[in-house]
Amino acid sequence: MSSVSRIILQRLGLGILTLFIVSIVIFIAVNLLPGDFAQLVLGQGATPEAVEAIRKDLGLDQGLIPRYFQWLGGVLVGDLGNSFANANFASFVGTNANVTAPTVAEQIAPRFEATLFLAGVTAAIAVPLSLTLGILAALYRNSIFDRVTNVFTLSSISSPEFFLAYILILFLAVMNPLLPSLSNIHDGLPFGERLTRTLLPALTLTLAVTAQMMRMTRAAIINLLASPYIEMARLKGLSPLRVIVTHALPNALAPIITVIALNLAYLITGVVVVEVVFVYPGIGQLFVDSVKIRDIPLVQACCLIFAAAYILLNLTADVLSILSNPRLRHPK
């Protein structure tokens, strides 16, 4: 087996182990949340019997460890459990509202898909943009262009996201009605329409993530410009752009990829503010809502998905960094 595939398998194994440990942490942390779903749903006047009945129905009366393994067993076969909020316990409080409760997976799937779509659109804009800006900033380092780019990206990353969002709404939706300010996307929307409605939140997020990627690209390239092989490329009479793109960039990829992966992970896990501003039906809002009402299975599932996204993206970044190193791709 080649050394590259061995390293990749190793990383994959480590990723799975990390995910397992994270699942324990999530489970303990979520169950340490103060407050109790049954208490919350029944209100202050609840009788202890009714609370106890709901707890028993949801399995909350069992110990932490059996509940963990029950949950883990479900996760391993793809069953994330049933959401408390929609569970059929209505009979206990005298109504008969819920008939068929959707599973956690059913609740999460459309939201997660929407989040991935937003992250995808953002990445499609932000990654090429920051790479290009980074390369140009390295090429024209210390010029006006370099400084303007730096100031602009730094101010955009330093501003709160909701502020950026409202500025964009002001300019692109209110003053010049080019894009809709509400991103109410749903199934069955044609792709073009869906894209248009996603564009404003995507642009807001682009402003938020570009700075780091662009600055890392610039720094990683400039860091290499003193290397003897860059001097050699210059002494071969190559154009400055070619020196940077074909000689510096391929050797600067590893740190750039790592920063891109971190920012993509952020796009999946950390965009709740932007979702709220644009009423975008992503997973962030669902997560916050489920924490509010102590809907434990939903919170756990969201956490697990976030953790998996982080681990997977970092794993991909690791593998790509390894592949960008010719010493590992082509051993002696």
Place this chain on the structure above:
Amino acid sequence: MSDLLVKIRDLKIEGRSDEIWNPIINGIDLDLHKGEVLGLIGESGAGKSTVGLASMGFTRDGVRISGGSVEFDGIDLLTASAAVKRGLLGKRIAYVAQSAAASFNPAHKLLDQHTEGPVQHGVMSKGDSEKDGMELYRKLRLPDPDSIGFRYPHQVSGGQLQRAMTAMAMACRPDLIIFDEPTTALDVTTQIEVLASIREIVEEYNTAAIYITHDLAVVAQMADRIKVLLKGDEVEEADTRTMLSDPQEDYTKSLWAVREFQRPAKPAVITGATPVVAVKNVTAAYGKIPVLHDVSFDIHEGRTVAVVGESGSGKSTTARCITGLLPPKQGVIEFDGTPMPLDYRKRTKDQLRQAQMIYQMADTALNPRKSIGEIIGRPVQFYGGLSGKAKRRRVDELLDQIELPGDQYHDRLPSELSGGQKQRIGIARALAAEPKFIICDEVTSALDQLVAEGILRLLARLQDELKLSYMFITHDLATVRSIADEVVVMKDGKVVEQGPKNEMFTPPHHPYTDLLLSSVPEMDPDWLDKVLADRGVDNIGDAAVGKMN
């Protein structure tokens, strides 16, 4: 003259340090005719590389040309636009750097880097240039010329890379090539074949060259004319034979004389005496890769054992085994007849004290943020238990021993010292532990010859005064000749031959020792021709080493 290719007049160059521009080159004239090879020699800091690059119209960051003129074939390179210069670089003027390993881009295959110049300059199509590259590889006697170009730089050895770089410089058939210390980083047996290849190809295409080096014997083989530089000034210039036989200036004469330092031979070791250090049947490995096989030798009191061999032969690994940094798989290390724990962590403070090291790169071996007093004071305190005034006194005493006055140097930082002074601090730090035995790992390789000689004389004096024993790791046989009492020749992790210096330097030798000795360039302009005639072009360097296995 009409065939004048490079004409430099009154060139002045400045370098910036701490926002101040200091002169590096103080007005140098240089003429180079078509097809001629000019050797540029001097110590580090003489400005050789700076002049070499300036003749291409290029300066490194933080360096600027402040006066004079540089003309290439009638084109003024100092006023030419960047585009005009780019049109010349790579196409009519090419550069061969000191370290091919660092100057080839690790991300691209050799042949892709080779063809880049011709393709970008519109000289040849990629396909033609690839074919031409293979042809050049063949001429430079690279192994597998048709396939070696498809390898990445890390898959090719140093000597081969240096030849591939020469081929790359030749890719557009330039009129001028700047060779900037192209063989300095190579072993002697590899150097000789690179020298032969460069000379052959430069002659074949009648290329003019500026050959920069600090090694007089090398320049004697390569250059038609030699120009000597010292601290940015020209000392003198003459054709090679005149320069070698009849140098005019005192500085040039002193360069020529450096290699004459030699210690008198010591009486033979008394048989049965207990050696200070005994290495017995040591076998060691890095992980699963074996590096040392059954290495044995003794080092006696007050004597110097030189361990010689090429890079990768296991010299430094042996040192790591003796100090316990790399515990051997098998074998015994004895100090004064007592077996040492193999792992340094299991040795007592007193056992650790007995063996100290001096490193090749004094730059990286000294903590840049500590003053000289702190650097030397640390082992004084650690091993000697001294502090306060007693410590200060001891540090000053040590500084005295290495001929640096304590009151001047105690509070300085390493960055305020020259290379030779830093190496002296490294010696003082080793002495501070009051060891019996010091390992000197290529301690003079990074230094200029005059400075290196000072260090060797100091080490010799300290040995006589303090009865020290040295293990002197080096690949430079001139150093061995001047300082060693016994010699151990290593190759591929094995001891090939060992014995007293005089025996080692008089025939008959082991064939590998013979190869090493005969590969050291001599100050005779005909030396390379003689070696080639003796051995045949296909029997030098890697090929010859290969036949030994």
